[in-house]
Amino acid sequence: MAKAPNIPPEPEITDEQREGAEAEIREKQKIVDYDTKEYPVEVLFQKYRDGLDEDMNELYIPDYQREMIWEESRQSKFIESIMLGLPIPYIFVADLPPKDDHDDEARWEIVDGIQRIRTLDRFLNNDLKLCGLEKLKKLNEFKFKDLPLARQRRFNRATLRMIVLTDKADEETRRDLFERINTGSVELNDMEKRRGISPGPFVNLLEELAKYSKFRKLSPFSEALVNKREPEEFVLRFFAYLNNYKNFDRQVNTFLNK
Template sequence: MVTLKHNLDELQQIAKERTVKTQTIEYDLETLVKKIQKNVIKLNPEYQRKHRWSDANSSRLIESLILNIPIPFIYISQDVDVDEEVDTESSRFSVIDGQQRLTAIFNFFQNEYQLEGLEVLDKLNGSYYKDLPSFLIRRLEERSIRCLRIDSTVDPQVKYDIFERLNSGSVKLESQELRNATCRGPFKDLVKKLVCNQDFLTACKLTPNSKRVKKMEDEELILRFFAINYKNGYSDYKGGFKQFLTNKMSEFNELDEKSLKGMEKDFVQTFRSIATTDLQYPFAKYRITTKGLKKMSDFNASVFDAVTHLFMLRNKKGEQLDSNTVINMFTDPDFFTACEGSVNDVSKLNFRIEKARGLV
């Protein structure tokens, strides 16, 4: 209690600074869609997840809106004061919670998907927005949604905190989605750039609309590459792989521009080298059989660790690899074991990397 009294002034100051100022407003759907269209409301701020709802989930929301079933608040952040002049490309509001709902609404109004899986209004299944009878279009356009608007003076960090807290009890965020929300800095910007590298996408068998990309597995793989390879970071790993990646991401965000440029160069050269081989599935997992090596999967993250490390080290020595060197790693039963089961076990990760280093 004595300590609490001594810290009273500090507590009062923090409470004052971190108190969130909000205002409840209602927008009809027609207005919301127009604001999104004009970029007044930004649907995908950097801390948000990518749109992951299926058309069936989106359709159920549209059905609920038509039937006037209550839906949860949308939380939006006022990023620019209403009296400030901004260029036409700048948004005034961003979505903190409710991105999936707003995206589903906006996409339907843009005729990007047809309704499916409806049970109450099953006769609307197969209909696009443009196909709806005029009375239902009016009903949708005039349906309002309550929004909680967070004041423009609130510190940006507070907005991120709100995002985390709101999402903690809803659909579980993937690990990289949480890192995307909380680990901000120049390294995260580099990841956003490298995620478009075609050699990387081809090697990892990643396509734009795949579930893996929607879960940000593409960004996590880039983080994984650097966490293990940059300055032999794998040697820092003592257990708890998710936290290891999070710690590395925070650490990388503190690096200077020169270091980040070097990391980018290593990444680009590594995947360019992989692309120049005849390896159709460079990160595939193989098993020894009586007829030789048999491919078990097209992509395996533990194989990704070893193969990228091997190519990066060979690159630094100015040497090219052939496909047999990579695939033949699986002729070692211990290497296969290190790529199955609890693959993030410290000893298994170290074995995979040391195996790769032994081939340099």
């Protein structure tokens, strides 16, 4: 019988290491102090718009932020969400610390939420014409100026929540937060979204057929693809193209959703 290899025991964590780790946690926590706030849409718009041309606006876009990348249909859906009163993710900003005693501008650096702020700015400036809406279909082709006055006022009064890092947070902390927010989760794929948006007998049937042994043998999937609902995606495509291929409009995701 072969002898089992000698595996050295794992070194135990010492009390000194535990104390060092606890001290580091306490030290780093000091620079992630924050407040939560809630502001009406019109206030956030003014904080971003006033002084924008002179680069003196209170809501400030840092150099590491992305340009406007949302397409107009996604911008429109964000506006629709506000009108429907749906929960909107927090906007993260940081209170910029003064460079010296005579340079305290009390500006807020946008850490996460620039696409939402820019969308509000475009809509309230009548630069965004709503499109692709499926819940509020009658609002397609509307600009802000086309809304009745009462609806404009209600939209302006809708509130968005913010997390404000205090001026204790240095630039490294702000950039680290931005990276964590934007890499901390994996976006759902199309089939995962369909399960959440359109549950029911047909989605249940897709899941049942996706487990069919002959199908799995003919179309092998890795465990990672199974976890991403790829077999259900294949079954859905089979039915879609078999029964409805003449209506395919070159946009696979839209075609399958329909």
